[in-house]
Amino acid sequence: MKISKLATRIAPSSTLAITAQAKEMKESGIDVVGFGAGEPDFDTPKHISEAAKEAIDNGFTRYTPASGIIQLKKAVAKKFLDENGVIYTPSQIVVSNGAKHSLINAFMAIVNYLDEVILPAPYWLSYPEMIKLVGGVPVPVMTEASNNFKITPDEFRAAITDKTCAIVLNSPSNPTGVVYSRDELKALADVAVEHDLWIISDEIYEYLVYDGVEHTCVASLSEDIYNHTITINGLSKGFAMTGWRIGFLAAPQPIATAVSNIQSHATSNPNSIAQMAALTALEDNRESVAEMQVEFAKRRDFLYDELCNIPGFSVIRPHGAFYCFVDISGLYGKAYNDVIIDSAATFAKLLLDEVAVALVPCTDFDAPSCIRFSYAIDMDSIKKGTDRVKDLVLKLK
């Protein structure tokens, strides 16, 4: 029996695979240090889980409107107004099964067959696969390390063709941890408006910013930009709710209506119980979010300093998300036993095999000489893991 050509063109998510492999090794008794995880290690705050239990006890267990319950969409609209200074009506919001689902819904709503979507590289590995899934063509645009891996308006302009329909912006960024300033985003968004392109702005790491750097919601930058922007966000990262699967998008009305129609056939509503948990999360103050942010900031400082002290590592200082991004091409040509380091993938495998440290080689992020450390793990593990990495690097010949 055959499978579709499309299915053969889609790669599995290597981030999820590495996290699963590290978990498996741990369960089999190996003392693995896992820097792979793209999810907070904190438990979902208690009051949020309690709201879900109450929802079950109250029998809130039936279908809801496909795009989410009105109370939750109102809470999302209020969040946009209070925190981002953007006005969305509840009908412009669609709640989905995680930000991943919101993203693929957005692509389905705007991409025609063979339309091009510009991806500033390095990019989060799921974007190109999602674009391919809806018949589009991902167009990576390599950014410069010297510009902190931020795409410039000129680089963006040079990649636009008559097939381009959108650009994906992701600030704070996975995998680099870089945060674009308001002016940088405005300059990029103005190019999109000038060429009548959609901006898909993935703001899932909104709350995780450090050093007093501020997150900017792209849709807030001007009326024209608002009319060209689909904002993606969700509760997975900021509220430690990855398993609950609640994300949302906000967009001009025709897009929100299209996405709601698509979702009504594809999945129906996101889980009713998780929606009640999300409502509690959003209606509450951001105390637990702030506590996690403070802890992430401490870990980032520590991890960044440790990594900077490892010879051959070139590290950029991240101002957001929970990742440190390291170029290891300084180690190319060196060897450990018979293994010669020629890529991030070889180095990551060596670390896992020899010193039980799991991290993500960024091959699928279009950065084959870079590795990504997640600091969504406790301080002791960060210390232990970086010591192991350093020891191994010092043994390279």
Ligand code: PMP
């Ligand atoms: N966007 C980015 C940049 C991410 O890193 C992730 C993490 N999985 C997502 C979207 C998807 O988040 P969710 O778990 O809500 O689907």
Ligand code: GLU
């Ligand atoms: N986004 C996270 C990561 O980059 C979670 C894994 C995934 O969804 O791919 O690791």
